[in-house]
Amino acid sequence: MPADVLVIGAGVVGAATAWYAARSGHSVTVVDRGPVAGGTTGAGEGNILVSDKPPGAELDLALLSSGLWRDLAVEVGGFEFDPKGGLVVAATPPGYEALVSLASSQSGAGVETVVVPAGELAEHEPHLTPSLAGGVLYPGDAQVQPMLAAARLLRAARARGATVRTGVEVTGFLRSGDRVVGVRTSAGDLPAGAVVNAAGTWGGDIASLAGVDVPVLPRRGFILVTEPLPRLVRHKVFAAEYVANVASDDADLQTSPVVEGTESGTILIGASRERVGYDRTLSVRVLRALAAQAVALFPVLADVKVIRTYRGFRPYCPDHLPVIGPDPRAPGLFHACGHEGAGIGLAAATGRLIAQLLGEEPPSLDLAPFRPERFGPVVAP
């Protein structure tokens, strides 16, 4: 029997979509050519952030999502949800001023913010460098272990009747006239009432199988992982303006310090952004830049050992907003991809919104900024 909904991609976005759709009573099949959470979801951090977005469509999505993650932690659970809060710091007085003014506009949009003058930073993060101008605390920032989150959501969806098929690659679409009525896969045809493209960085490839253009491209990021330690870093700490201070001379490489402790005791250090296609080669240069920035923020880290590094490819669109919603060019096809560096955080809202659309309920948010056809008719080669 055909499923009501076929979800392409068993990453966090596909998992959240499957969960919400199954919970609303749809029969759901999830297919992924790899294993569960084997794409970018297994290669990122798990921050659920409201701090890093100025007021606008993405912040609204993030606020909706962070509330939903809190509910999921209770309803589903088992993925190390940690509402630890974020601390954004500024190195210079002008940077601090800019930060405080951003925070005030964010709080107008519903974000909880606490301005932390330089003298009080140590109360929140005792090991921060003393040479900072001040910061803002965002109690609403949280973290999950992203692979566990995807795996737990899929398991919960299975408990509601969903089917998850890994090792199955989507190779084309079944059409009835214009309409998408299922997918062709390496394991045969799978008819379905609706198809959701949750293929992350590969969402553009899936779209082109349906003959439509959704420009999603990879943006590489490395993470350093330290040896497990008693908690040295309490929040997610990052410094937006370090981008300018410590960034490399190479325009293609951007790094900014993002440092955070995890439940398992390791400290995760990011973040780098490079447009180098799917090149998996280790870049010593990038690792050095990440280490230098982390030590600048937390001098105590100089003696801490790095034991691991990994890289992932963020799915980004030219306007840095995700693609969420029905594709009028291919009725029956919905997109839920292109979340760049925020796909974990935005997954809950994305899944929820897609489930609402599938159930023909009014969505909780205006989806116009995320519509798939916004990039215009030109099909990139």
Added chain:
Amino acid sequence: MATSPYDVAVVGAGPAGLAAAAAALAGGARVALIDAGRQPGGQYWRHRPGDLGAVADLHHDLGAFRRLVAGAAGAVRHFGQHVWTVSGSAADGFTVHAVAGDAETEVPARRLVLAPGAYDRQVPFRGWDLPGVHTAGGAQALLKGHEVLVGRRVVVGGTGPFLLPVAAGLAARGARVAGVYEANRPAGWIRHAGAVLPVAAKLTEGAGYAAALARHRVPFHTRQAIVAAHGGDAVEAVTVARLDHDWRIVAGSERVVECDAVAVGWGFTPQLELPLALGCATRVDADGSLVVEVDERQTTSVPGVHVAGEACGVGGAALAVAEGSIAGVAAAGVTSAPASLRRRRRALRRFAAAMHAVHPVRAGWQSWLADDTLVCRCEEVSAGEVRTALDELGATDVRTAKLLSRAGMGWCQGRVCGYATACLTASCTGTAPDLRGVSERPIAAPISLGTLAGDPGHIGQQ
């Protein structure tokens, strides 16, 4: 800013690396030799700094060792240096990145010979995390490197020819070896006599150990294994049991043997971090290990990168020396190694294959585990938790099983538990163990953030 690159950088100063360095020097190359140890010799010719005499009786072929050290004397040594990664290509040149304490050294080279060796392959069993339970190689290293006995009454177990020298060494230094428990029935190698006879020295070596064990009245049991260790603060006894063909415990065969130390080894796991960082192609060898694929000249799939010794197939020191010599000749750009060397390599490889054939690790060991038996000791992940990741959370490959259970995510980065996690995953999914998924470690040795940050004072360009 870098000084001119070496013709050849050799990583690893064990039998293979020393031989490679000596051969490359003989071929006229400028050579750098890098090793984490403070002196040459690797695991095989391990000894206390400057004190080879004290443990000479525990060693084999010391003449060969002295010859290789003399031959490699012209190499620039970077000893006590842990290589954390290698980068580059034949076209742009390679860089070996190494750390010693807080200081980082970058060694530039046109070609690489990687000879990183291997370490004990482990499988978990109940109580294996108790103090006093050692790897066979660890027990051997303490003895050769520090003249320290792991215990007064030691039980040795696992599989493979390496158990014999370990037990013989312990007995020679006065430990009571309560028994050697070989899980296979290796007398079967007689069937492979054709492979064994051309390297008769190997036979005498084995016969020598067997005689030593007999002299010390060490009982040697086949088709038996140490299936659990017991004790409070440290190991006090083990359970040994007879095994069926698949290595399931024969019901009712369990016995308790008292001891104050245990040494176990199940063959070896090649260290592949550096070849994998460069993208070298791999294959699965006869002993089930993931090894680097090499051609006649020990060249990998990556131009300019040669691999010798255990990393391209576990086979012992003599084979490592032959491969190292061939790799060194190739890396130095000399047209071809002597035919006699290639013949010797072929004979030794056949011998290694014969040994592998009679010392397999069979999946039945998994039935010895209780649900709460730890698989990953660093992160304290039990067999039950690994199985939950597979059965409930939907992991279908070892990488996912690892990331969902945290097995292999701690200090050792899966060096100890990677094999076991891969086997547990394979049993669950009905596939062959995927060792590649647990062998990639882009940071091959821990490095402090301060050093990595590359405070210019810290990095020495050599």
